[in-house]
Amino acid sequence: MKFTQIDPGEIDLADDRFRVSFSDSFDELVGSIRDLGLLNPPVLAKREGRLILVSGWKRVRACRALLLSPIPVFVEEEKDDLELFRIAVYENTSSRTLSIVEKAGILSRQQGFGAPQDELIRRTLPLLGIPPTMEYLQLFLSVAGMDPEEKKIVHEKDPTAAVLQALLAFSPAERARLRPWLWTLGQNKQKELLNTLREVAARESISPEQVLAHPRIRELVAEEQLLPRQQAERLLDHLRERRNPSLTAWSRVFDGALQKLGIEKGIVIAPSPFFEGEDLSLHFSFRSREEFLERLARLKNLGDRAEFCDLFKDPEDE
Amino acid sequence: MNDPALTIERIFLDAACLDYPLTRRIRERLSGTPEEIVQDPKTFLEEYRQKRTDPLGDGKRALWLTRQKGDFLKPCPCTPHYLGCRYVTINLDLNCPLDCTYCILQLYLSNPLLTVFVNTPDLWLELDAFLGRRQGGGQVRIGTGELGDSLALDPITERSRELIPYFRQHPEALFELKTKSTHIQNLLTIDPAPNIVIAWSLNAPAVAQEDEGGAPPVSERIEAARRVVEQGFRTAFHFDPLIRHPGWKEGYAGVIRQLSARIPSDRIAWISLGALRFPPALKEIMAQRHPDSRLLYEEFIRGLDGKFRYFKPHRLEMLFFTAERLREGLGREVPLYLCMESSEIWRRVLKKEPAGEEDIEGYLTSPAGLCQFT
Numbered sequence: 001m002k003f004t005q006i007d008p009g010e011i012d013l014a015d016d017r018f019r020v021s022f023s024d025s026f027d028e029l030v031g032s033i034r035d036l037g038l039l040n041p042p043v044l045a046k047r048e049g050r051l052i053l054v055s056g057w058k059r060v061r062a063c064r065a066l067l068l069s070p071i072p073v074f075v076e077e078e079k080d081d082l083e084l085f086r087i088a089v090y091e092n093t094s095s096r097t098l099s100i101v102e103k104a105g106i107l108s109r110q111q112g113f114g115a116p117q118d119e120l121i122r123r124t125l126p127l128l129g130i131p132p133t134m135e136y137l138q139l140f141l142s143v144a145g146m147d148p149e150e151k152k153i154v155h156e157k158d159p160t161a162a163v164l165q166a167l168l169a170f171s172p173a174e175r176a177r178l179r180p181w182l183w184t185l186g187q188n189k190q191k192e193l194l195n196t197l198r199e200v201a202a203r204e205s206i207s208p209e210q211v212l213a214h215p216r217i218r219e220l221v222a223e224e225q226l227l228p229r230q231q232a233e234r235l236l237d238h239l240r241e242r243r244n245p246s247l248t249a250w251s252r253v254f255d256g257a258l259q260k261l262g263i264e265k266g267i268v269i270a271p272s273p274f275f276e277g278e279d280l281s282l283h284f285s286f287r288s289r290e291e292f293l294e295r296l297a298r299l300k301n302l303g304d305r306a307e308f309c310d311l312f313k314d315p316e317d318e
Numbered sequence: 319m320n321d322p323a324l325t326i327e328r329i330f331l332d333a334a335c336l337d338y339p340l341t342r343r344i345r346e347r348l349s350g351t352p353e354e355i356v357q358d359p360k361t362f363l364e365e366y367r368q369k370r371t372d373p374l375g376d377g378k379r380a381l382w383l384t385r386q387k388g389d390f391l392k393p394c395p396c397t398p399h400y401l402g403c404r405y406v407t408i409n410l411d412l413n414c415p416l417d418c419t420y421c422i423l424q425l426y427l428s429n430p431l432l433t434v435f436v437n438t439p440d441l442w443l444e445l446d447a448f449l450g451r452r453q454g455g456g457q458v459r460i461g462t463g464e465l466g467d468s469l470a471l472d473p474i475t476e477r478s479r480e481l482i483p484y485f486r487q488h489p490e491a492l493f494e495l496k497t498k499s500t501h502i503q504n505l506l507t508i509d510p511a512p513n514i515v516i517a518w519s520l521n522a523p524a525v526a527q528e529d530e531g532g533a534p535p536v537s538e539r540i541e542a543a544r545r546v547v548e549q550g551f552r553t554a555f556h557f558d559p560l561i562r563h564p565g566w567k568e569g570y571a572g573v574i575r576q577l578s579a580r581i582p583s584d585r586i587a588w589i590s591l592g593a594l595r596f597p598p599a600l601k602e603i604m605a606q607r608h609p610d611s612r613l614l615y616e617e618f619i620r621g622l623d624g625k626f627r628y629f630k631p632h633r634l635e636m637l638f639f640t641a642e643r644l645r646e647g648l649g650r651e652v653p654l655y656l657c658m659e660s661s662e663i664w665r666r667v668l669k670k671e672p673a674g675e676e677d678i679e680g681y682l683t684s685p686a687g688l689c690q691f692t
């Protein structure tokens with residue numbers, strides 16, 4: 001590798017074959033280079049008489065913005081594309097945390113430069129902090145194949161591998177349709193939304209698109225005063241109900257029985273989670289002996305009412 | 319069902335295990351199958367998993383002969399918050415050549431290969447010690463079908479020819495071989511004993527066809543059971559997992575009719591019933607390996623143990639229906655028990671409420687017809 005000084009204008013930035021960074025922003029570097037100079041020289045390579053960048057995209061663009069010339073660089077003339085790309089990868093992984101999209105880009109380019117699959121699994125995946133399995137390799141290669149707009153969102157949101165897996169089960173058109181809601185949710189709910197939608201579609205033998213065309217969903221989307229996040233939460237509630245019709249029916253019957261009893265605020269009667277156990281639970285709070293006795297008396301009245309037995313009824317016996 | 323000798327494409331041999339008699343026997347049975355001697359098992363297993371898209375599927379066609387370095391015997395883990403039956407499992411082989419969509423081993427085993435632990439001499443020592451400690455403690459139920467199918471590899475391992483004579487000498491154990499296969503050729507050459515039970519997992523024909531990849535049809539399993547009964551063995555059946563599917567009632571009722579017509583009830587040691595249940599993490603594996611399985615889209619809730627289970631009313635309906643058909647077909651003397659269920663479900667399905675696991679163990683080890691809960 002040769003150390004030299006060149007004018008940054010000589011670098012052909014259009015050739016981005018070694019570029020790892022997905023983001024364009026270099027503002028944060030401009031200040032530090034202005035104050036301290038370029039401390040870490042970019043690495044360049046010569047290809048067909050042109051100088052192209054191996055690493056240091058943001059640094060070169062910051063130098064250009066500052067009209068600095070010449071700048072110190074390393075020029076690598078002998079290594080092939082795969083070897084040079086490995087340099088770019090090591091430089092990036094050692095200096096910052098990469099997003100999912102950047103990791104996906106690394107894997108797909110390294111594959112494009114001819115890296116054997118074994119190297120990708122055993123060396124590159126662990127280097128990127130990804131479990132070294134074929135399954136993960138394929139997942140990340142699929143991310144690399146997303147369209148630029150979707151990649152941009154995935155880069156910004158940096159979802160978990162589980163969310164990505166769930167997301168990639170949908171077609172690009174279906175993913176685009178979910179976009180306004182999906183990314184407003186937290187990661188657990190993102191995964192739940194995607195999986196529940198897929199499962200409802202399979203249960204009802206219709207496409208996800210048809211699931212989303214349900215009048216109730218159209219209604220809630222039409223409610224303009226709702227924030228996208230609120231719409232997403234309602235969509236998820238709606239899907240949960242369709243996914244678990246029996247549980248939903250039981251919960252409705254139980255809630256109806258509670259409502260008939262007109263239980264006052266501060267007293268909570270609940271079935272065991274998912275109606276799995278036989279027991280109901282009761283919760284109430286009090287601040288004094290008097291309040292305690294008064295609550296007990298009210299509870300006793302509640303228990304004396306015939307409708308109280310409805311709480312124990314099997315809705316399917318009706 | 320295919321002969322395992324025909325489906326195994328490669329044998330991997332732990333270099334430390336070449337001299338065991340079982341290694342030699344298997345190599346003889348599978349002579350001509352490509353072999354590879356492995357010096358570093360840990361790296362080998364790691365790499366085997368890493369390099370494959372479906373290591374579990376590929377592993378079903380590769381045999382790994384190695385040593386059991388831990389204990390062969392383990393108490394059946396059952397599941398928290400539900401009633402167990404104090405079963406003891408013998409972990410002789412891991413994995414099985416069949417490929418059931420719901421198989422829990424897809425999640426539990428990090429080693430995807432068909433693994434045969436060849437250090438049988440260590441097994442006998444461990445069994446002697448275990449049974450010795452239990453002297454006078456009542457009969458223990460013990461079996462091999464927990465981490466694999468008890469007979470699926472029997473044509474090449476011939477384990478049954480060693481295990482049955484061993485347990486014949488140990489009436490303090492009630493030994494069960496549990497299978498979906500029809501590989502009974504070795505059993506038909508062995509003398510039976512009252513404490514040996516050959517058990518089959520049965521399911522509705524539609525489930526067997528769609529969710530039990532590579533397993534023989536249920537009618538063939540019942541026919542295999544009939545033949546071992548004819549040989550003098552006692553048999554048992556496991557309707558587990560019961561799965562809801564279109565026409566499930568007729569599916570299970572039909573199998574029970576076949577069973578009642580072909581197996582005398584006094585030769586049935588027990589029948590277990592269990593509705594499908596599985597840890598949430600298995601669902602992701604199922605979605606990848608069996609994306610078309612309808613099981614992924616059933617209505618499940620999280621049980622008290624955190625596993626996915628059918629919503630209780632659905633479970634009750636299935637268990638009750640199946641138990642009633644079994645009682646109609648086979649009489650009330652055949653002991654029925656529920657696998658991994660609560661005392662509420664026991665009470666509502668079987669009209670019995672065991673006082674605890676010891677009670678269930680006593681119920682299942684007492685002679686058929688005398689079973690009563692304390």
Ligand code: SF4
Binds near residue numbers: 414420466
């Ligand atoms: S037969 Fe048993 S061990 Fe084999 S795949 Fe099916 S469930 Fe798993």
